[in-house]
Amino acid sequence: MIEEKNEAEAHMEPDSKRVSRSSKDGWIFFLCGLIGALIVGWIVFPALLYSKKSQPLNFSHASHGPESSAGLECEECHFFHEDGTFSGAPGITKCMECHEDPESPLGEDPEEVKLFTDYLKPGKDIPWLVYSRQPDCVYFPHIAHVKMAQIECRVCHGDFATREILPVYKVNRLTGYSIDIYGRNIAGLKKNTWDRMKMDDCAQCHRQKGKETNNACFVCHK
Amino acid sequence: MKNQEHTKATRYGMAIDLDKCTGCGVCVIACASENNVPVMYDESDKTRNISWMQVYILTNGSQFPHTKVIYIPRPCMQCDNPPCVPVCPATATRKDPNTGIVSQIYARCVGCRYCMAACPYHARDFNWFDPHFPEGTDRYLSPEVSPRTRGVVEKCTFCHHRLMRARTRAYREGRRDLREDEYIPACAQACPAKAITFGDLNNPGHTVSRLIKSPYVFRLLGRLGTEPKVYYISSEDWVRRMADNYLPGEFKGRG
Numbered sequence: 001m002i003e004e005k006n007e008a009e010a011h012m013e014p015d016s017k018r019v020s021r022s023s024k025d026g027w028i029f030f031l032c033g034l035i036g037a038l039i040v041g042w043i044v045f046p047a048l049l050y051s052k053k054s055q056p057l058n059f060s061h062a063s064h065g066p067e068s069s070a071g072l073e074c075e076e077c078h079f080f081h082e083d084g085t086f087s088g089a090p091g092i093t094k095c096m097e098c099h100e101d102p103e104s105p106l107g108e109d110p111e112e113v114k115l116f117t118d119y120l121k122p123g124k125d126i127p128w129l130v131y132s133r134q135p136d137c138v139y140f141p142h143i144a145h146v147k148m149a150q151i152e153c154r155v156c157h158g159d160f161a162t163r164e165i166l167p168v169y170k171v172n173r174l175t176g177y178s179i180d181i182y183g184r185n186i187a188g189l190k191k192n193t194w195d196r197m198k199m200d201d202c203a204q205c206h207r208q209k210g211k212e213t214n215n216a217c218f219v220c221h222k
Numbered sequence: 223m224k225n226q227e228h229t230k231a232t233r234y235g236m237a238i239d240l241d242k243c244t245g246c247g248v249c250v251i252a253c254a255s256e257n258n259v260p261v262m263y264d265e266s267d268k269t270r271n272i273s274w275m276q277v278y279i280l281t282n283g284s285q286f287p288h289t290k291v292i293y294i295p296r297p298c299m300q301c302d303n304p305p306c307v308p309v310c311p312a313t314a315t316r317k318d319p320n321t322g323i324v325s326q327i328y329a330r331c332v333g334c335r336y337c338m339a340a341c342p343y344h345a346r347d348f349n350w351f352d353p354h355f356p357e358g359t360d361r362y363l364s365p366e367v368s369p370r371t372r373g374v375v376e377k378c379t380f381c382h383h384r385l386m387r388a389r390t391r392a393y394r395e396g397r398r399d400l401r402e403d404e405y406i407p408a409c410a411q412a413c414p415a416k417a418i419t420f421g422d423l424n425n426p427g428h429t430v431s432r433l434i435k436s437p438y439v440f441r442l443l444g445r446l447g448t449e450p451k452v453y454y455i456s457s458e459d460w461v462r463r464m465a466d467n468y469l470p471g472e473f474k475g476r477g
Contacts, residue, residue, distance in 0.1 A: 080394060082394070083387070083390065083391050083394065084390035084391045084392075084393055084394035085390060135329070136368050137327070137328065137329050137368040139366075139383070139386055141386065141389075141390050141393075143390055143393045143394060144389070144390070144393055147393055147394075147396075148393050148398075213319075213320045216316065216318035216319070216320060216321075216325065217316050217318070217325040217327050218318055218321075218323060218325035218327075218379070218382045219318070219386075221325070221327050221329075221368075222366060222367055222368055222382070222383050222386070
């Protein structure tokens with residue numbers, strides 16, 4: 001044992017000398033490594049963390065909204081049921097009220113043809129990807145926010161009303177949740193109220209609005 | 223243990239009339255199907271199975287013909303002084319100061335089971351296995367209650383999702399106050415003998431607040447100071463005596 005130790009010390013001596021000799025170059029290597037790690041951590045990893053999915057169909061809110069030729073109010077497609085639950089995205093029966101005849105499409109967009117052939121004809125519901133979908137354990141009642149607290153849709157969802165193209169849906173590879181939950185900014189910066197909708201963002205607004213009582217675990221969790 | 227204050231008047235609780243309870247077990251079934259409680263590979267293994275509501279049998283120990291039997295349905299007591307809450311290292315269980323209901327967040331639970339050790343009522347169950355729903359029954363799962371995974375603790379929640387559902391319905395009608403019959407846990411609703419009365423203990427308009435003033439009322443292990451919000455009613459002295467640890471000669475019957 002003792003002999004081995006001595007041997008090891010003997011090996012180390014020239015090594016440590018070498019390190020002190022080249023400590024200037026060491027800084028360069030350290031900086032290169034640090035910058036490389038930062039690039040991986042801040043740019044490559046976040047890009048890899050999310051996989052992209054496209055919506056089954058491009059639904060343009062701009063061509064259906066109040067100012068468009070369709071002239072629909074939000075409530076006609078996103079309404080509250082009799083028991084106060086939120087309807088979410090409308091089913092295809094709603095679409096068929098106007099898109100009834102494949103022979104005479106309402107616009108020129110090829111997306112409308114896709115709507116007819118893929119969904120309306122076979123009678124299949126459109127599997128929309130919901131940007132704001134929370135984990136299963138979260139309970140979110142729209143009616144408390146929209147009706148009782150009079151909060152506008154854009155406060156939480158951003159400007160959906162004027163969108164012509166549905167944004168790319170990005171899903172976290174590890175958790176399977178949408179990027180709109182975690183926020184797009186890797187540093188956690190938040191410019192708009194709708195940039196992120198994590199637990200703390202919900203709780204922060206409740207606190208701001210003087211609804212501290214809504215921050216008990218079971219209010220938002222089920 | 224610090225007494226946790228209530229900020230609001232609401233304090234949900236229940237009164238179970240043991241004179242009416244027949245021990246049929248409908249509350250157990252109603253609870254399990256309402257709350258997505260899985261079926262174990264072997265339900266007879268009572269050290270591993272999960273039952274938020276359990277019916278205990280109590281006999282007075284006398285020989286025939288003096289034998290008497292009663293049944294005690296036992297949900298979570300939703301204590302005002304819950305012993306499970308301060309021991310949780312992960313803040314997975316909390317008492318909501320506005321309703322008095324003790325929450326359990328499965329996603330936060332680390333499965334240490336301190337809360338199970340702390341609970342004197344055995345009201346908490348541990349998931350030893352991943353949940354299993356026999357084919358066909360998976361179609362009856364409720365989306366309002368999140369399923370649990372292996373390695374977490376679960377317990378009765380007074381069907382808290384029903385409270386949220388009732389509030390949502392009330393908001394639709396522009397109301398903020400709930401009527402007495404709008405929020406009732408599944409066990410109370412299902413009981414064929416109407417032995418379980420549920421409501422706000424602090425609201426003099428609710429039947430339950432009147433019932434708990436009866437001289438026949440007791441709580442399980444009431445002297446531990448856990449302040450359960452589940453009250454029992456029995457006209458039998460021996461039942462009330464057995465519900466707590468009395469020294470010989472200490473128990474004074476009432477009524």
